[in-house]
Structure formats: C-alpha cells, structure tokens
Amino acid sequence: MRIAYLGPEGTWSWHAARISYPGSSLVAAKSFTDAIMMVESDQADCCMLPVENSVEGPVPEVLDLLLSTPLLIIAEKMICIKNSLLSYSDHVKRIYSHHQALAQCRGKIRRYFPNAEVVEVNSTASMASSISAGSGDAIIGSRDLASLYGLKVIIENLNDYPVNVTRFITLGNAKIGRIGENKTTISFLLTSDAPGSLVEALSLFARRGINLSMVISRPEKSDPGSYRFFIDAEGDISDPPMAEAMNGLKQLCRDITIKGSYPKASWKKPDGC
C-alpha cells in the first residue's frame, strides 16, 4: 500500500502513518490538498490526515476538504502527541513551530522561555533542517526529528495538558465492509434556521439510541452566520436505525454528505501514550 501523508519525514502525520501502516510505502505530500490529490490521481492508495486534537480541537482545513473530494474515510486512529523541544544547545533564543503545536504548548513556553521569540512556521519538520548550531534556534515537534536531523531533546514533553491526542483519518477510494463496530461520518446543512431545526436533526439519532461521538460546526462560507455540522454517528450506514435516521435527515437538510462508515477507535487508549 502507498500512503500519502503531509511531509516531510518527521511530521506528526509521518509518525502516525508509520505506526498505523508498518511496511507500507509512505509518500510525502506538500499539503493536505496534495495528499488527497495524490490518491485521486492514483499516485497513492490512500492518505492519512489529522482531523481533530483533544486540546486544540478540529483541524478546520481537513474538515472543509472532506467536502471537496469523493474519497471516503476508511479508518481512524488516535495518536498520542508528545511535543518535544529540540535544538542544538540548551540556550534557546527562538522557538519555531506550527501554530497547532505552539497552541498546545503555549503555557509552558511562556513559563520556561518568557524571553524567547516564538515564530509560527508552516512546517516544523521542514524547519528542522534549516536551524543551525549556535544560533539559539529551537523547534517544537516529534522527538523523531531529533534523530532524523541530529538535534538534542531539550525538553521531552512541552505539552500544557498531560494527555494530548490527535485523531487521524485515512481516506481511500473504496467503501469498506464491517469489521467490528463501525461509526459513520456525516456532514449536513439544515434547510431552516428556525429554533429547533438542529434539535430535530439530532433527535433522529438520539431517539434510536445512536450515540454521536463527534459534533463539530463549521461556518457555511457562502452564508455568514449559518453553520454546517459534522457528526460521527456510532453504527454502520447500512444498519436499519441509521438508515431510518438518514431518511429523516434528508427531509431537514439542503445538503447531506456521507463520508463513510469505518471501524471506530477509542480516544482512551491512543497508540504511543
């Protein structure tokens, strides 16, 4: 299997793909969009993308991209994120990282390095190869980057919250059958914004005992002030209660996009924690 991921080597996406698909060939993409396009153009069989983090919340770009591709979610995996501070020396003057990692470590950066300059970069892993010895430059990222680029681990775990987990999804071309317990990811845009429309939509699932393990709203970009919802409903799309709920949902929505049924993973026992 060829798995596309947000490169280069050493990103959390690389780490997640290595853990999840040992023995597969990993293909580095320049962006989340490129990773999806690689699968669409058969340069990869599937791609693995981060969709939400237990501290920072959704990855908005990935949620929005789900609506722009016919690819379906075929798997999910929770990955433990330990953000380390890496540098050539202990004397840290400047800290580079992606804004998600900076956000996850905001408190400790302020406490330990109140005078360091903090610089947001697009890709921490790319930055790892360009910081130089003696400059006081440091990066925050996976400790894999230390061995890949010959850096020292200055602080092993800089996370503000002890548990920091990212949920990754794998997108592919084919629907997959049922293996164990499935969940189904659905995006919908309600027709009406009258009081109770959202309640009516969500009760279709609740009334049938279907748990929603994710409820995230995204702005509907063409209509300021209105929201599209992304939900994960526990069950397979072919289960009779789910099929009934979906029939009801069609009556209430301007748009429904089903992004696939796939085996559910647990937030409680992430890999690598």
Added chain:
Amino acid sequence: MRIAYLGPEGTWSWHAARISYPGSSLVAAKSFTDAIMMVESDQADCCMLPVENSVEGPVPEVLDLLLSTPLLIIAEKMICIKNSLLSYSDHVKRIYSHHQALAQCRGKIRRYFPNAEVVEVNSTASMASSISAGSGDAIIGSRDLASLYGLKVIIENLNDYPVNVTRFITLGNAKIGRIGENKTTISFLLTSDAPGSLVEALSLFARRGINLSMVISRPEKSDPGSYRFFIDAEGDISDPPMAEAMNGLKQLCRDITIKGSYPKASWKKPDGC
C-alpha cells in the same frame, strides 16, 4: 473609554476597535491573554477580541479564554474583512501573514502566486514594519497597513470568498442592561455522554422558541473525545423562558458558564462591507 486590542496598529482588531469606538483611546496588547489581563488590572476599561469568522470559523484561543476570566461580553460587532496583498513592488516572491488570513486566501494565493513562498507569522502588522523594499516580500492584511507603513496595495481583495466577516466581542467588568434585542452566550459541559444528552440540552431552548444563533463545540481538554459547547441563545438571561431553560440546563451539566447578555448584531450588514 480605554479599549485594549491585539496590537500593534494596523491589525484587524485595531481596525475593529477604531470603527466601533471612535474617539476612545486604544491600548495595544501583545496577545489576547494580555488584552484580557489589561482589563482585569484596570489598565483598560474593556477589550475587543475576534471570536469567529464566516470563512475560517471560531478563534479557538478566544473561546477558551472566555472560561478563564470573570469578564463578561458587553457588546458584539460584525466587521467586514478585506484581506489585501501589500508590498513595495509587484514582484512578489514571499508572502507573510497570520494563519487565519492565509487560510482565508488559500485559493487565490495558489492561483496568482504558485511559486511564492508562504510564511506563517504571529502578527502580520508587526511583519509590515520589517519587510524591505526590493526583497520581493509581501504581506496579507488590512489596507490600513499600506498607509501606516508606506506599502503599495498590490491586490485590493485576496479573499477566496466574496463575503468575509469577523465577529468581534467586547469584554468588560459590568453587566449591561437591555438595549434593544439581547442575546446570551453560554458555555456548558454535559454530565452524561449518553445518546440524547445534547438533544435534551438544546431542546430546553427550542421548546421555548429560543433561537440559537451560534453552536460551537470545543474539546474538553482534560477528557479526550468529549466536548464542551458554546451557544448564543437569543434573548436576555432575565427573560422568563431563558431563565426556565437555564434551570433545566443545570440538571444536565457538570459546568455552566454564562458569559453575559448583550445587544445582538447581524451577520448580514457588517460594517465596512
């Protein structure tokens, strides 16, 4: 009035504060946290912060900060965001901006400047003073930055979506009375994650004809996989139907934080569009 905002001069927060509080004295803060701390320590009377954007969605840091301060929301204002490309010359090699602005202009950057290097920075306004003539450096931000720093407007509106509106809130110490129609911002954490708990909570409002103009979930950081909700309910906290709904909500939640009742603004007629 002394209004704290995320500085320096030329940020969208500065723009919003100038439009909303003409004649007031504006106090630049280094971060959203600092803006709040300035009000708490009486260095400012209130602070104005962006809370959600019609394209990019919530500003997670600001939502999370609402829970860490006793300050209440006393006003809201929708501000039209026109992201301009600014530089010394038309020959653009490198584009700097905050990740929210880069996200809002992603498509046009790729189309017009496929070979430009895109660099995320913490503050576009700070960057405006450090790019130099002849370097090919450009920034994306408010066109106010052009006159403040002597830059040229290369592209007036780089937004991917024609309408791009940011909702700003003003936080202050005092509750305010009712002036026209109010809305109330509430954050709650459900006690149970059983199917139907969220529906039960939201129906308390729907059943009483109370519209929810915002529904946003944030991860509950101490408990991966669970969510806290932020809602805007149309009405004043002292309205009898709202008071009844809140009584019901207390039975269902581990935590409820009321962030204030204040006059509602409309997404449809933002200032400056």
